[in-house]
Amino acid sequence: MTAASTQERLAALQKEIVRRNPAQPEFHQAASEVLQSLEPVLTARPELAEAALIERLLEPERQVVFRVSWQDDEGRARVNRGFRVEFNSAPGPYKGGLRFHPSVNLSVVKFLGFEQIFKNALTGLGVGGGKGGSDFDPRGRSDAEVMRFCQAFTTELYRHIGAGTDVPAGDIGVGSREIGFLFGQYRRITNRWEAGVLTGKGTGWGGSQGRTQATGYGNVLFLAEMLRRRGQDLAGRQALVSGSGNVAIYTVEKLHELGARALTVSDSAGYVVDEKGIDLELLKQIKEVERGRVRDYAERRGASAVYVPGGSVWEVPADVALPSATQNELNVADALTLVRGGVQAVSEGANMPVTPEAVRILRDAGVAYGPGKAANAGGVAVSALEMRQNSGRETWPRERVENELASVMRDIHEVCWQTAERYGTPGDYVTGANVAGFERVTEAMLAQGLL
Ligand code: NDP
Numbered sequence: 001m002t003a004a005s006t007q008e009r010l011a012a013l014q015k016e017i018v019r020r021n022p023a024q025p026e027f028h029q030a031a032s033e034v035l036q037s038l039e040p041v042l043t044a045r046p047e048l049a050e051a052a053l054i055e056r057l058l059e060p061e062r063q064v065v066f067r068v069s070w071q072d073d074e075g076r077a078r079v080n081r082g083f084r085v086e087f088n089s090a091p092g093p094y095k096g097g098l099r100f101h102p103s104v105n106l107s108v109v110k111f112l113g114f115e116q117i118f119k120n121a122l123t124g125l126g127v128g129g130g131k132g133g134s135d136f137d138p139r140g141r142s143d144a145e146v147m148r149f150c151q152a153f154t155t156e157l158y159r160h161i162g163a164g165t166d167v168p169a170g171d172i173g174v175g176s177r178e179i180g181f182l183f184g185q186y187r188r189i190t191n192r193w194e195a196g197v198l199t200g201k202g203t204g205w206g207g208s209q210g211r212t213q214a215t216g217y218g219n220v221l222f223l224a225e226m227l228r229r230r231g232q233d234l235a236g237r238q239a240l241v242s243g244s245g246n247v248a249i250y251t252v253e254k255l256h257e258l259g260a261r262a263l264t265v266s267d268s269a270g271y272v273v274d275e276k277g278i279d280l281e282l283l284k285q286i287k288e289v290e291r292g293r294v295r296d297y298a299e300r301r302g303a304s305a306v307y308v309p310g311g312s313v314w315e316v317p318a319d320v321a322l323p324s325a326t327q328n329e330l331n332v333a334d335a336l337t338l339v340r341g342g343v344q345a346v347s348e349g350a351n352m353p354v355t356p357e358a359v360r361i362l363r364d365a366g367v368a369y370g371p372g373k374a375a376n377a378g379g380v381a382v383s384a385l386e387m388r389q390n391s392g393r394e395t396w397p398r399e400r401v402e403n404e405l406a407s408v409m410r411d412i413h414e415v416c417w418q419t420a421e422r423y424g425t426p427g428d429y430v431t432g433a434n435v436a437g438f439e440r441v442t443e444a445m446l447a448q449g450l451l
Contacts, residue, residue, distance in 0.1 A: 001049065006042045009049070010035045017058060024107035026327060030114045030352060031058055037434035040423040045439075051450055053442045060113065061094075062086040064160055065106065068134060070152040072145055081105075082153050084132035084160055084168070087113040090444035091121055093164055094130030095199075095380060095387075097171030100149075100178065104133045111327070112171070115351055116380070118437030119373040122412045125384035130166055132157070138173050150181035157182075158189050163196030163390070169383050170200045172326065175246060176212070195390035199383035203395075208386035210401035211379075216250025216349060217402070218378015218409050219322060219370075223347035224258060225413040226368045226429070227320075232344070235259030238318040241278075242266045243325030244287050244294050247349040247376070251322050252278050264313040266325065267294050271313045276304040317341030324349030335361040348372035359430070374416050374433040381408040 001009075017031050035054075042049045068080045083106060086094040096116040099108070109131050117129030134153060138146050160166060170179055179200045186197055201207035210217075224234045237260040241251050244265040252262040261277040272278075272294045279301060286292040286300070298307035314321065314334035321343055323330050327350065330338075335358035338346070346362055347370035348354060354362070354369075362369050382405055389396055416432030419439075425431045 001043055001046050003039060003043045006039050006049070010038060010042075013054060013058070021107075021110070024110060026107045026111035026352070027114065029356065030111040033356060033430070034114075034118070034434045034438070037431045038438060040425075040431075041435045041438065044423070047446070048439065048442045051446065053445055056445065057088065057117070057438075057441065058114075060085045060087045060110065061089060062160075063106070063110075066156040068136070068149065068152045068156065070145075070148045073142055080134050080136040080149070082132070082134045082156060083109045084157060084166070085109050085113040085130060086160070086166055087129040087131070088117045088441060088445075089128035090441055090448055092126035092128050094166040095120055095127035095169070095383065096129055096131040097133075097169045098174045098178075098182075099131070099133035099171040100136045100138050100173030101133070102135050102137045104135045108327070109133055112351055115373050117441055118434060119377045120380055120384075121437040121440040122374055122415065122433060123377050123381040123384060123408055124411065124440075125381060125408070127167075127380065127384050127387075130168075131171075132168060133171065133174070136173075138178070143177070146178065147181045150178055151185040154182050154185035155189065158186050161186075161197055163194050163387070167196060167383070167387060168198055169380070170246070172245065176200060176202055176207075195393075196387050199386040201386070206386075206390055208382055208389055208401055209396065209398035210405065211382045211386055212246065213250040213253065214382035214405055215247045215376050215379030216252070216324070217254045218381065218405055219247070219251055219324070219347055219349040219375045220254035220258060221378070221406055221409040222370050222375040222413055223320060223322065223345055225410060226345055226347065226370055229417065229427075230344075230368060234320070237261070237320050238263055240264050240313045240316055240318045240321040241349075242271070242313045242323050242329060242353075243350065244283065244297075245325075247379075248324040249280075249283060249287060251324050251349050252283065253280055255322075256280065260320070263318060264316055265294055265297070266313050268325075269293060270295065270307060270309040271311060272298045272301075272305050272307050273313070273316050274301060274305040314338050319344055321346045322349050323353035325353065326350055327352040328355050330354045330358055332357045332361060334358060338362070339365040339367065343367055346370070347375045349376050351376065363428075368427075369429060371430050371433050373437065374412050374429055377412055378405055378409055381405060
């Protein structure tokens with residue numbers, strides 16, 4: 001195939017995705033980003049364009065949409081929609097988190113599941129891609145309501161998952177509390193103590209040390225590696241972090257450990273800028289213990305912190321930025337502001353937080369840009385290590401997990417770097433991540449025949 005005919009085929013495929021998956025803009029966006037990277041690899045390796053491999057990659061192996069009915073504290077019946085999209089299991093069991101947020105719909109779950117295929121392949125730890133969740137909003141719900149919702153959700157989900165089939169974990173709105181409720185109901189229904197069916201469990205009952213920290217830590221390690229390639233160091237840098245959940249908190253922790261200063265955190269209502277650097281103990285107390293808001297942080301922190309309702313953290317000048325909240329949270333205007341403020345690197349803790357046009361602006365300005373499917377793969381990597389521990393009934397010390405995480409993140413950086421060089425786009429981590437992930441998954445699919 002020539003480059004021109006490959007381009008034509010990819011353009012036709014993009015149109016076909018929009019036609020076959022109407023009203024799924026997030027999925028179109030994620031698919032389009034990958035397809036735009038594939039021309040060089042398909043031209044050089046035409047066997048990876050055969051047997052409808054790309055078409056198969058774009059079509060989930062299975063999509064489950066189900067009703068979740070549960071009772072609130074007033075005794076009223078409530079109904080939500082549950083999803084599990086099992087995208088690709090050629091490299092290993094489906095693996096990917098569950099998101100509980102009112103914005104969850106099939107498009108969001110499919111974009112996340114599609115990204116997960118490539119991310120999981122990059123870890124090299126033998127996991128396929130999937131994702132799930134519900135439009136249930138846990139915010140403002142009591143523990144008892146969250147428990148009843150999780151139990152109702154698992155009453156349908158349990159039949160689709162299993163340690164060798166599909167292994168969910170957390171994501172937005174799903175942390176260790178929810179994983180506990182999901183696991184409890186799975187155990188109750190199946191009468192099996194099957195640790196490997198979910199990851200992100202408590203460390204006292206099958207969870208891995210270091211899983212809570214893994215995504216944030218991994219992203220900072222990836223960022224440090226990008227800077228190192230440019231002859232730069234993270235120490236002494238000012239950093240912007242968005243979000244204030246699991247990923248954001250441990251991003252701040254690792255930034256501080258490596259000598260950088262995190263200036264901001266945010267939530268959907270506003271952001272905090274703290275010129276002395278975010279006080280991690282206070283942030284953890286408010287977010288993890290009290291389930292409070294970043295506004296509370298500013299009120300208790302004293303003079304160094306200012307709360308800005310609305311707006312976005314990208315207004316604050318800094319050296320590096322780590323978006324860690326949600327998809328499309330950093331747009332063209334934000335990218336231009338960041339570039340004007342002298343940002344040198346952007347590394348994605350969240351999935352697809354930077355819009356495609358904003359990515360173009362950052363890259364044109366020479367900013368190092370680490371896409372989420374590479375930069376935030378630390379979470380799923382440690383989840384895969386949790387599965388290993390579960391299958392051998394082992395408990396690894398924290399130090400071992402952290403060493404493995406550091407080594408996986410270095411390897412991911414290296415494979416993205418090398419792949420980008422091999423296909424003539426040096427320093428382009430988007431091509432590197434998409435092509436390396438694509439090669440690994442399609443090679444596995446090709447070897448396993450048409451299914
Ligand atoms: P959490 O639920 O712990 O935290 C999410 C944070 O993002 C909250 O501060 C939340 O604010 C904010 N947020 C969510 N939606 C929006 C929105 N629409 N607008 C503004 N702020 C928003 O989730 P995680 O930290 O686990 O996940 C954050 C991101 O990281 C997601 O994109 C997720 O897919 C990705 N990720 C997570 C992994 C993990 O291991 N947990 C692994 C890899 C990627 P508020 O409370 O106001 O909603």
